[in-house]
Amino acid sequence: MNQAPIPPLIVQGDQTLLLDVHSPLFQEAREELSPFAELEKSPEHMHTYRMSPLSLWNAASMGMKEQQLEDILNKYSRYAVPEVVLQYAQGILSRWGKIHLQPTEEENVLYLKVDDPYLHREISAHKRLKKYLTPSETGFFLDMLNRGSVKLEMIKLGYPVDDLVPLRDGDPLKVQLKEKLFNGRDFVIRDYQQDALNAFVGKGGPGTGFGTVVMPCGSGKTVVGIAVLAAQKTHTLIITPNVASLHQWRDEILEKTDLTVDDLGEYSGDNKTIRPVTLATYQVLVWRKNRLSDFPHFRVFHQANWGLIIYDEVHLLPAPVFKVTAEIQAMRRLGLTATLVREDGAEEDVFSLVGPKRYDIPWKQLEQKGWIAEAYCHEIRIELDDDEKLNYAVADRRKKYRLASENHRKFEITQALIEKHKDDLVLVIGQYIDQLNKIAKILNAPLITGKVSNKEREKIYSSFKKGEVPVIVVSKVANFAIDLPDASVAIQLSGSFGSRQEEAQRLGRILRPKKKNSHFYSLVSRFTVEEEYAQNRQKFLTEQGYKYHIEIWDQFREKL
C-alpha cells in the first residue's frame, strides 16, 4: 500500500514558510505558495518563503481570499498551522480592497475611496499625504499626477491602494512575433516565459498590466519583454542600463519580431530619435547640467503616446526615474530583473510605482531544466605577501578592503586559471582600473572600461564571440546586459564591497545555456575583511542554491 507523502511545509510562527525540496509534493506546494509568499532563500534542501505585507497584498490583488490561503497552508503543512500566522495573514489581507483608486468624470482628477471612517481620519491627518489630497465624505480627490506618490505613501502607511483606474492605451503598433530566428531555428517562447507573460498581462482589466518579472540572468528576460510588447501591440519605451544592453535589445527585437529598423528609435547620448518602439538608457535620462537643474530628457516620457514602458534591470532604476515613474501611472509598466535586491532598500518604491512582483522563478529550477547553464562557483583564498600584511595591519577598514582587493598575488591565480581553462572563453572582472590595466597587460587581453567607446566595445565583443580573443578584461561597466553567449568562465578579481546583486549579475554573464558547464571564480585575500564582504556578496546566490567551493590557493594550485 502506498503511503501518503509527508507534507512538505513547515509554517513557523514568524510567518516564514519552510518548504522541503526533497518532498514529492514540493513542486505542487511551491506553485500554490508562490502567489502569496516570497521566496527568500532557496539553498539545497529547504527553501524559505515569507509572507510579507507586499506578498499578501499581491495575492489579494490577484483575487486570493483568506480561506484559500488557510486551505493551502493546512493542505501542505506538516504540523498544525500556528494560529498567529493565520491571524497575521487575515489582518494583512483584510487591508486590501479597503482603499480604491477610481476615475472621476474629470480627466485629470482621481478619487481615493475610503469607506472606513477611522482610516479616513488617519489619512486626513497624515502629514505627507495631506498635500496631495482634497477630502470628501467617503474619500479624497487627487490630481492624476500624484497617483504614484499617493500609492507609495499609502503603502508606507500600511494600506495598499487597489488601483482601478484603467490604464491608458497608447498609440497602436502592428507587431507580430516571428516563427523563425535569423539562424533558421524555430522561435519558441519557453513555458516559464509564457507564465511570466500571462502573469503580467492578466485578464487585461483594471489592476493588471503593471508589475515586475523576476528571472535569473540568462533565462531570457528580454524575450519576456518582447512577448509583452507583442501582446500589448502599443507604442513602447524601453529603458536599459547602458548602450550595450540597448543594442542587445534592438538586435533581439529585430530578430524576434516583424518590426524593422525604421520602427525602432534610440534615445542615447549619441542619438535621440523617437520611434514607435524607442530604446533609452537610464544614463541619458538622469543626465542634467548641474545638481540644481531639471532632467531635460525626462521629456521622452511625454514625447509620444506610449502604451507600455519596460524597465530593464529595474533594480537599478535611479531615484529620479522613480519620480517621473510616479507621474506616469496611467501607462502600462513592466519591470525586469534578476535580483529584486536593492542595497538601498527601495523595494517598496518598485512595488508601488512600477508594480508588484508578478512572476518569480528560482535560479536552480531553471538550471535543472537546462534553461540556464550549470555553474560552479569557487572562492579562492590567497594570503597577502608579508609586506602587504604590514600595510594592511595599519590601514583603516576602507583602505584594508582596497589593499585586500588589489592583492597582486591574484594575478598569478588568474593566469593559472586561464591556463586551466585554455579552451574556454574567459571574462576577468574587477572593480579597480589600475588592477585591471595590470592584468590586461599581463594577459595581453583587451580591457573594457567606461572610457572605451561603444564601437570599440562591440568590436571586442564580436572578436570574443568568434573566439578570436579568448579572454577579455572588464570593469564594472560590464556588470549588466553584455551579451556574451559563449563565455563560460568568469574570474572576479575585485568587487564593490558586499554587493549581492553585483555578484549575481556577474555570475549571470556566464549562465547562458551552452555545451559546457560554467565556472565562476572569486579571488579573495585570506584573513582579511575581503572575506567578510565576499560572504555578503555571495548571500543572494547561496540563497538561490549556489554553492561556493572554498579553496585555499596553495592547496588548490597543486590540484590544477
Add this chain to the structure above:
Amino acid sequence: MKKWEGWLASLNDKAFFELYRHYIGKVKTPYHKQDLMQDFISWIKADENQQAIVELLDSEEAALLCLIYYQQPITPLDLNALMLQNCDKLVLNLQERLLIFNLEGHIQINPYLKGILVEKDILHPQRILNIQEASLGHMGFTADDNFLTALLIFLNRDDRVFVNDNQLSKRIIQDFKKTFTHLITDIDESMLYPWIKGFLKLGLLDKKDDMLLLGSKKDLKTFSELSPLQRSWNIVLSLCPIDLQDISIQIIQWIITWDKGSFTLDDWKKMVIFFHPNARAEQLKQWEIFGKNLISLGFLKSRGQRLFPQVQWLKEKEEPTVPPLLQPNGDFHLTPQTPFCWILPYTTEITGLGSFLQCTVSRRSFERGCKYQLRADLWIKSLEDLTGSPLDSSFATLVKEWDKEFFAMDIFPTYLLSLSDSTAGLLRKSDSLAPYILRELGDNQWLMNWEQRDLWQEELHRLGLSFYPPDERHSQFTPLNMEQQRNHGKGVVLKVLEPLNPAKLMSLDHWQDNLDAAAYGELISRRDRKLILNNMTVNEELLKGEVRQARGLDYNAKIRLLETALQPPKERIILRLPGEELEPKELELDPIELIKKGAESILRALNLETDKEEEIAVRKMLLIQRFPKSLI
C-alpha cells in the same frame, strides 16, 4: 478493632452515656457497661449506620481523615501543621461522629468505619489535595530539545545579561520576547530567571560578572547524551531544594500521572507534607519557592487559582532520530524530532523558532565558540557524528579558515607537566600519552591537554606515575539516576474520584413546637455538627439536659453552660469573641474557673493555642460551645 473498643471502654461514664443516649437511645436500667458497649459495637457495625455517618462527609473532612489515615501515628498538633490551619474543632467533631478516636494522644480512624471509608474512596490520598479533574488541553509550550537548544543559543551572548542586583537587562528581555514569542504564546520575561537559574545549577551556563557563559563542553556533552526525558527531568528538578530532591521526584512523578489534574498552590504545599511529614518550616518555604519557580518555568501552568502540570514535558518520549539539517549556506534546520545538539549553542545564532528551530553559523557566531576552545576539527566531527554524513567540503574549509584565523593568537588553559629525568624517559617512550601532549617545551616539560586531563592522568597512573594534580574545575553537572526515579511514587495512582456531595442535613422544623428554645437550639447545633443521622439520634431528654452552646445575648445561659463545662470531668470550650475589623475570633480553651469581679463574671482558662492562661469577661463572649474533653 480492639483499639477502638479499648478507647470506648476508657471513656468516663458521662461521656460514654452521652454517646450511647445520642446514637442508641435511653439506657435501660439495670445495665451492665459491657453489654452497652456491645450494643454500641453492633450499632456501629450496622451498614445503614455506617452509611449515614459517611454520607455526611465533605471534602475538608475527607482530607483530614485521609491525613490521619496515612500519617500514623499522628497527634492533633501534627494535624494542624499538616492541614496548614488549626483543625482542633473539626477533629473534635469527627470524634463525636465516631469517625476517629484519640488514644493516648494519637488520633486514629475508627477501624469499624475504615472498610466503608476505603470503599467509598474517602481515604484515597488524593483527598488530601483538592485535585480537580480539569484540563485545558495542551495549553503551554513544551520544553523539548529544540527549546533547550534554542534557549542556550540565545543565552550565549556577547552583551551584558544582568544589570544591577542581578536583574535581567532590558535588551535581553526584548530580544527574548522577540525570539520566543512565536513559540510561547503568553510569554513573560520572568520565566527567564528560573531557566537561567536551572541552567546555572546544571552547569550548562556559567555566570561571570554581568555576563553569561556556556558551561564546559564536557557538561553540555554529558547533557546531550541523556535521553530527552532525562533532560526534561533534570531541568524540572534543577530548581528543587537539594534536601527535598527525592520527595520532589516522587511528587512530580505522581502528579504527571494525572492527565487531567489541577491543584492550587496550597495543595502543592500540602503535597510535600504528605510525602514528608517531618518537613521543617524552612523546607516548606523552599518547597513553596520551588512551586513558584515551576510556575515561572512553565511546567506548572497557572489559570486563576489553579495549576495545571504540563505533563507532556515528562511523558515518555520517542528517541529523537532526525539529525539537524545543515544547508550549504550555514543554515541549520532542527525538526521536533532532532535531539539536543550540544555544539550548536556554542557556535550558532537563532534565525527562526517555531515547529522548526532555525539557526545559522556565521563567522561571528563561530568565533564565539572558539572562545570556548571549540576547534573546527571537533566541531566538524561532532556534526558529522550527529548527521551521519560528511560535512560539505567548502563549508568545512570555511570553518577551518575561521578557526585558523581565530587561533592565530591563542591563550588557552593547559597543564604544565614537569618530570624528573628518570620519569621523563618513560613518558617519551610511551605512545599512549602522545595524543594528549600539546607541546614539548624542553627541560622535561610538556604542555598537556586541559580538556582531556582525566584521560592522560589515568594513563600516567597506568604507567606508574601517580600524582594528585589540582583540578579546580570539576564538572558541575551530575545527571539524575532515572532508574531510581522510576521506582519512586509507585503505588500512588491518581484516579478520577467521585466528588463528595454530603447528604442534606435533616429538616428539623417540626421539632420547633415540641421543644423549648434551648433544646431546639441544641438540636439545631447537633444537626449542624452532623450528629443527627436519623430520628433515633434526636433524643429529647438528652437535648433538654445537654445544652452545648449559648449565645451572646442570653447571659444566664452562658453562665450555666460555663458552669456545666467546669463540673468534673471538665469539658473543653470554644469561645467566639469580637475580633479586630469586625472579624470574630475563636479561641479553644480549657476552662479553669469562673471569677466574680464586681458585677462582672470572668472566665479564667488556658488558651490551648498559646498555652497561656487568659481571663475573659463573660459578657464579651459571642458564642460558647462545650465539647466532652473525655473524647479528646
